[in-house]
Amino acid sequence: MKPPPVVYHGPDTVDEAVRLLAEHGAHAKVLAGGQSLVPMLNMRLTAPARLIDVNRLDELAYVRTDLEGVRVGALARHSDVERATHAFEAVPLLRQAVRTVAHPTIRNRGTTVGSLVHADPCAEMPAVLALLDGEVLLRSERGGERVVKAADFFVGPMESSCQEDELAVEAYFPKPKGRTGTDWRELSRRNGDYAMCGVGTSVRVDESGSVTSAKAVYIGMGPVPRVVDVTAAGADWESAAEHAADQLDPEDDIHATAEYRRHLARILTARSLKAAYEAVAP
Amino acid sequence: MTEQLHQITVTVNGVARRADAPARRLLADFLRMDLGLTGTHLGCEHGVCGACTVLMDGVPVRACLIFAVSADGHAITTVEGCCDSGGELGPVQQAFQECHGLQCGFCTPGFITTITAYLEENPKPTEEEAREAIGGNLCRCTGYQNIVAAVLRAAEILRERDADQAGAGGAA
Ligand SMILES: Cc1cc2nc3c(=O)[nH]c(=O)nc-3n(C[C@H](O)[C@H](O)[C@H](O)COP(=O)(O)OP(=O)(O)OC[C@H]3O[C@@H](n4cnc5c(N)ncnc54)[C@H](O)[C@@H]3O)c2cc1C
Ligand code: FES
Ligand code: FES
Numbered sequence A: 001m002k003p004p005p006v007v008y009h010g011p012d013t014v015d016e017a018v019r020l021l022a023e024h025g026a027h028a029k030v031l032a033g034g035q036s037l038v039p040m041l042n043m044r045l046t047a048p049a050r051l052i053d054v055n056r057l058d059e060l061a062y063v064r065t066d067l068e069g070v071r072v073g074a075l076a077r078h079s080d081v082e083r084a085t086h087a088f089e090a091v092p093l094l095r096q097a098v099r100t101v102a103h104p105t106i107r108n109r110g111t112t113v114g115s116l117v118h119a120d121p122c123a124e125m126p127a128v129l130a131l132l133d134g135e136v137l138l139r140s141e142r143g144g145e146r147v148v149k150a151a152d153f154f155v156g157p158m159e160s161s162c163q164e165d166e167l168a169v170e171a172y173f174p175k176p177k178g179r180t181g182t183d184w185r186e187l188s189r190r191n192g193d194y195a196m197c198g199v200g201t202s203v204r205v206d207e208s209g210s211v212t213s214a215k216a217v218y219i220g221m222g223p224v225p226r227v228v229d230v231t232a233a234g235a236d237w238e239s240a241a242e243h244a245a246d247q248l249d250p251e252d253d254i255h256a257t258a259e260y261r262r263h264l265a266r267i268l269t270a271r272s273l274k275a276a277y278e279a280v281a282p
Numbered sequence B: 001m002t003e004q005l006h007q008i009t010v011t012v013n014g015v016a017r018r019a020d021a022p023a024r025r026l027l028a029d030f031l032r033m034d035l036g037l038t039g040t041h042l043g044c045e046h047g048v049c050g051a052c053t054v055l056m057d058g059v060p061v062r063a064c065l066i067f068a069v070s071a072d073g074h075a076i077t078t079v080e081g082c083c084d085s086g087g088e089l090g091p092v093q094q095a096f097q098e099c100h101g102l103q104c105g106f107c108t109p110g111f112i113t114t115i116t117a118y119l120e121e122n123p124k125p126t127e128e129e130a131r132e133a134i135g136g137n138l139c140r141c142t143g144y145q146n147i148v149a150a151v152l153r154a155a156e157i158l159r160e161r162d163a164d165q166a167g168a169g170g171a172a
Helices: A014-027 A037-042 A080-083 A084-089 A092-099 A111-119 A124-132 A235-248 A258-278 B026-035 B090-099 B108-121 B127-134 B144-171
Strands: A007-009 A030-031 A050-053 A063-065 A069-072 A135-140 A144-149 A154-157 A167-174 A178-186 A196-204 A211-219 A226-229 B005-012 B013-023 B051-055 B059-062 B076-077
Touching: A014 A030, A014 A050, A014 A135, A014 A167, A030 A037, A050 B144, A069 A084, A080 A111, A084 A092, A092 A124, A092 A196, A111 A124, A111 A135, A111 A167, A111 B076, A124 A135, A124 A167, A124 A178, A124 A196, A124 A211, A124 A226, A135 A196, A144 B127, A178 A258, A196 A258, A211 A235, A211 A258, A226 A235, A235 A258, B005 B026, B013 B026, B051 B108, B059 B108, B090 B108, B090 B144, B108 B127, B108 B144, B127 B144
Parallel strands: A007 A050, A030 A050, B005 B076
Antiparallel strands: A063 A069, A069 A167, A135 A144, A135 A167, A178 A196, A196 A211, A211 A226, B005 B013, B051 B059, B051 B076
8 A cells, every 4th residue: 555645854953853843743753764664654554644754864874882882873774783893893782683673675774763762572673772771862852852771661562752752863782791792583484574582682701601690681572672680590591591481471473372482482592591601601 | 635746856777867746655656657667566565575676875775665755865776777788688687587587577676676786795695695685575476496596697697797897908
C-alpha cells in the first residue's frame, strides 16, 4: 500500500526541528531512517498529520569515541556505527550486535538512535544500551535537555520515554570497565531477520581470571530489554544460563512457542557467556 | 484533500531530473511514475524483498522506504544506470545473462544495484560472501544458485576489464 497524505517539514537545524516539534509534536512524527516508520505508513498502521524529517541535520551524523565511551548522534546510520573502528575498539558489543540488525541495505539508512526511540522488543540496539547502562539525550523547547538512563528509557513494547515534543539527539554507550568481555548472538529463521531469541552478555574478570561481574540481556523475550545479573554463578555458565532463562517471560507467536524461546535462551546464554569470558580470561 | 506539491530535483543515472510530487510519494514511485523509469520494481513495499533497491549517493537503499522529498538534492543510480556508457550491458547485467541469473526478472533490478555496489566494496568475494551479499534480496523464482554464480562471474568480468585496460594502457 501507499502512505496516507501528510504535511512534510525538512528542517535544516536542530533548533528548527525542536521548534517544529514544540508546535506540532502531538500530531507529528520524527522521520529518521524511516526503516520502521515508513513500513508502518505504507501499511497504514499509523497516519501522523505531519512528518518532521531530520535527515538534513548533518550536525547529528556522528559517531564519537572518547575515554568514557561512544556517542552516537541521531543521524548516524547503523552502518556508520558498524564501520567505526574506534567505536568497536572502545565498545566491541556495538559492532557485535549491530551486524545482526536486518540486512546491510536497511542498516545503510536506519539510525541507531531511531531504533532506540522505536523501542521494538526484538531490536538489538535497545538491548545493547540496556546491558551497558547507557543513556539517551533528549531535547525539547519545553524542557531543554534531559538525559534518560536506559533502565528508564524503555517503557514497554514500542514505547520509549521520548515525549511527543522531544527530539532524541544522541545515545551514549559507556565503555565497559576493567577487563570485560562481551558477546552477541541470536537465532533467526533467516539471516538478517528479527531474531526469535537474541542474547548479549558481558563478563568482567579480575587479574586472576575470577568472574567479578556477569550479565545477560535479551531480545524477543519480553516487552522491554531485560538485563539479568548472573554473577553469583561464577564461571559455571550452564547454571548461570539456567538461572537467567528462568527469569524470562517469553510469549508464543507464529514464529516460536514460549517454551522453545526459553530453550533457545538457555543454550545461547551459556555459549555467549563462555565466549565473553574467553575473550578476556588470562 | 488537495495535497501540497514539493519540487524535487534528483540526479538520476547522471542526469538532473525534476518533478513535482506530494510529500507521501515514495522514491520508488517517483522514479517509476514521475520520471518514467520503470526499471525499479516494487514488491513488498515494506523493506523485506529488496526489489526496489537503488543506490543513493552510491549506497544501496530501499526506494520503498524513502520519500522522494527526502531524496531531493541527492544522486540516484537505478538499474537503468548499471549499463555501460554505450548502452551495452554492464558487468553485472552481462554476468546475469551468462549465468542465467534471472527467470521472470522481477527481482533482478534490486539484485543488479545491490551487487554493483557490493563489488565496489569487495571486488573478489568468495562464494560464501556472495551469498551473504544477496541475503537481503528475495527471488520468488528462487534462482539463487545462478545469482550467486552471477556475482562471482561479475567480479571476474570486472577484473578482466581492468586487466584489458591496463594492457591497452601498457601497449600505448
Ligand atoms: C526488513 C527490515 C528488517 C529489519 N530488521 C531489524 C532487526 O533485525 N533488528 C532491528 O533492531 N531493527 C530491524 N529493522 C528496523 C531498523 O533497524 C530501523 O533502523 C530502526 O528500527 C528505526 O530506525 P530509523 O532511523 O529507521 O527510524 P524511523 O523509522 O525513522 O523512526 C522510528 C520511530 O522512532 C521515532 N524517531 C526516530 N528518530 C527519532 C529521534 N531522533 N527523535 C525522536 N523520535 C525519533 C520516529 O518518529 C518513529 O516513531 C528492520 C527494518 C526492516 C525494514
Ligand atoms: S518493495 Fe522495497 S523492499 Fe520490497
Ligand atoms: S527471477 Fe523471478 S523473482 Fe527473481
